[in-house]
Amino acid sequence: MPNIATLPAEVVHAIAAGEVIDSLAAVVRELAENALDAGASRIAISVDPQQWFVSVADNGCGMNRQDLQQAASPHSTSKIQDFNDLHQITSLGFRGEALHSLAQLAQLKIYSRQGDDPGWQAHYSRAGEIKTLTPTAIAPGTIVEVHHLFQHWPQRRDALPSAPQQLRAIQQVLQNLALCHPNVSWQIRKGNKPWFSLTPGPSPREILPQLLRGVTRDDVYYSRDSSLELLLGRPDRCHRGRADWLKFAVNGRVVTLPDLEHTLLSALSRSLPRNRYPLSFLHLRVPPEQLDWNRHPAKREIYLQNSDQWQTQLRETIDRALALGSLNQSGHSRVRQLLRVQDDSADYRLDPTPAESARPLMPLRAIGQANRTYIVAEHPDGLWLVEQHIAHERVIYEQLCQDWALQELDPPIILSGLSPQQLENLNQIGITVDPFGDGLWALRQAPVPLAQRDDCADALQELSQGNLQEAQVATACRSAIRNGTLLTLKEMQQLLDRWQQTRNPHTCPHGRPIYLPLDESSLGRYFRRSWVIGKSHGI
Numbered sequence: 043m044p045n046i047a048t049l050p051a052e053v054v055h056a057i058a059a060g061e062v063i064d065s066l067a068a069v070v071r072e073l074a075e076n077a078l079d080a081g082a083s084r085i086a087i088s089v090d091p092q093q094w095f096v097s098v099a100d101n102g103c104g105m106n107r108q109d110l111q112q113a114a115s116p117h118s119t120s121k122i123q124d125f126n127d128l129h130q131i132t133s134l135g136f137r138g139e140a141l142h143s144l145a146q147l148a149q150l151k152i153y154s155r156q157g158d159d160p161g162w163q164a165h166y167s168r169a170g171e172i173k174t175l176t177p178t179a180i181a182p183g184t185i186v187e188v189h190h191l192f193q194h195w196p197q198r199r200d201a202l203p204s205a206p207q208q209l210r211a212i213q214q215v216l217q218n219l220a221l222c223h224p225n226v227s228w229q230i231r232k233g234n235k236p237w238f239s240l241t242p243g244p245s246p247r248e249i250l251p252q253l254l255r256g257v258t259r260d261d262v263y264y265s266r267d268s269s270l271e272l273l274l275g276r277p278d279r280c281h282r283g284r285a286d287w288l289k290f291a292v293n294g295r296v297v298t299l300p301d302l303e304h305t306l307l308s309a310l311s312r313s314l315p316r317n318r319y320p321l322s323f324l325h326l327r328v329p330p331e332q333l334d335w336n337r338h339p340a341k342r343e344i345y346l347q348n349s350d351q352w353q354t355q356l357r358e359t360i361d362r363a364l365a366l367g368s369l370n371q372s373g374h375s376r377v378r379q380l381l382r383v384q385d386d387s388a389d390y391r392l393d394p395t396p397a398e399s400a401r402p403l404m405p406l407r408a409i410g411q412a413n414r415t416y417i418v419a420e421h422p423d424g425l426w427l428v429e430q431h432i433a434h435e436r437v438i439y440e441q442l443c444q445d446w447a448l449q450e451l452d453p454p455i456i457l458s459g460l461s462p463q464q465l466e467n468l469n470q471i472g473i474t475v476d477p478f479g480d481g482l483w484a485l486r487q488a489p490v491p492l493a494q495r496d497d498c499a500d501a502l503q504e505l506s507q508g509n510l511q512e513a514q515v516a517t518a519c520r521s522a523i524r525n526g527t528l529l530t531l532k533e534m535q536q537l538l539d540r541w542q543q544t545r546n547p548h549t550c551p552h553g554r555p556i557y558l559p560l561d562e563s564s565l566g567r568y569f570r571r572s573w574v575i576g577k578s579h580g581i
Contacts, residue, residue: 315553
């Protein structure tokens with residue numbers, strides 16, 4: 043066995059370089075982050091996977107001649123100075139590894155100009171030392187060119203994905219950066235042709251429609267305070283078939299935050315259709331002393347203090363985002379009585395005592411019932427159609443989540459053919475099950491809303507198929523007002539008021555949308571109320 047010996051410096055740097063730069067996307071990420079650290083508001087990127095080439099140009103603060111001489115040296119950076127600075131990281135980069143790694147793995151050129159100083163063009167050796175440094179004409183800012191990436195590492199080139207896959211990874215990197223830094227303009231070229239561009243905006247809400255086809259600003263909720271920014275797709279209209287848009291960022295960089303991801307999914311678990319996932323972007327502004335970035339070369343994994351507090355704040359923000367907002371009544375003409383209000387002969391009675399208001403009610407006034415299925419409600423901006431069954435289902439479901447109560451059955455209900463899994467499910471939701479003969483079982487409790495129903499036995503059979511949450515959903519569905527039920531105006535208003543107080547009034551527990559808004563402006567456009575009187579009379 044050979045004796046232990048210290049590795050040569052060039053081997054050490056090559057190993058480190060291979061960890062920092064592992065793909066074309068990593069090159070784009072490191073250089074784009076450097077541009078953002080330099081205060082750039084415009085970034086132009088060119089990539090060519092076939093030539094293993096990347097260029098990133100920015101209008102940031104630039105570098106002077108002395109900076110260029112040190113830029114590609116190992117562990118050289120302007121962002122930290124001593125050990126204590128590791129606990130006060132406020133920039134995207136701080137290790138001083140990226141440019142030196144690129145010099146190790148490719149041919150590196152930098153063109154830069156700082157303020158009114160002359161511009162310079164620098165070529166670097168594999169050791170990160172200046173080969174040539176000459177004056178050049180350039181606008182203030184920096185251009186970094188990486189040629190023939192991994193030219194000395196053919197194994198790395200052979201192991202990397204195909205060019206289309208690498209381009210998708212680059213696109214993902216730039217989308218993440220654009221969401222974190224919406225005030226920056228991005229121009230991206232693929233080879234010699236334009237690829238895509240992103241226009242800046244005041245918030246990620248303006249960036250998202252540029253990234254996802256068919257998504258508009260109105261499809262998402264946006265909330266921001268000094269420490270937490272949340273972009274959340276409306277659960278009744280904007281969700282995904284895959285969990286590919288659960289994005290979390292801290293201080294300008296997308297990272298993985300498993301605890302907060304679990305919190306978000308849990309908060310929306312009964313707001314989306316089956317097998318659908320939310321569209322979300324959460325950006326935390328965390329004091330630097332509460333973070334440790336020095337965990338992963340790509341800085342995607344971090345140590346975050348006070349995770350419980352961030353989870354609580356996220357849950358509260360989601361609750362506020364999903365609440366029905368108050369509407370401004372001024373400046374809007376009221377939609378008059380359009381449908382006949384049902385008389386007081388309705389044969390269904392809601393609980394006469396609605397839940398105590400936790401939130402202010404919107405000016406939403408019941409004016410009729412369509413097809414004994416939809417409550418027609420008037421508000422200052424137009425009309426809403428609210429499906430009575432699933433609105434009531436949402437009310438009951440959230441009550442059951444807060445207070446899951448069982449009632450004794452006398453006599454018990456007898457079911458047959460229950461499997462061991464069904465018996466376990468009933469036990470977990472609190473129902474006592476006793477043997478009652480060959481293949482028969484006596485169920486001695488039932489959820490309060492089901493206990494007096496004629497179909498209680500069928501309901502208990504259904505409840506035995508799932509867990510507690512599924513049992514609550516099934517109970518709410520069976521207990522809610524059925525479509526086709528006649529309601530009085532008072533009952534409709536009562537249901538609207540109670541529905542508004544739910545935590546997520548937009549969808550039922552199965553993920554179906556509860557209401558359809560018909561705003562006054564849309565009605566006006568449809569009936570062409572903007573036409574001049576002569577045109578409307580055919581003159």
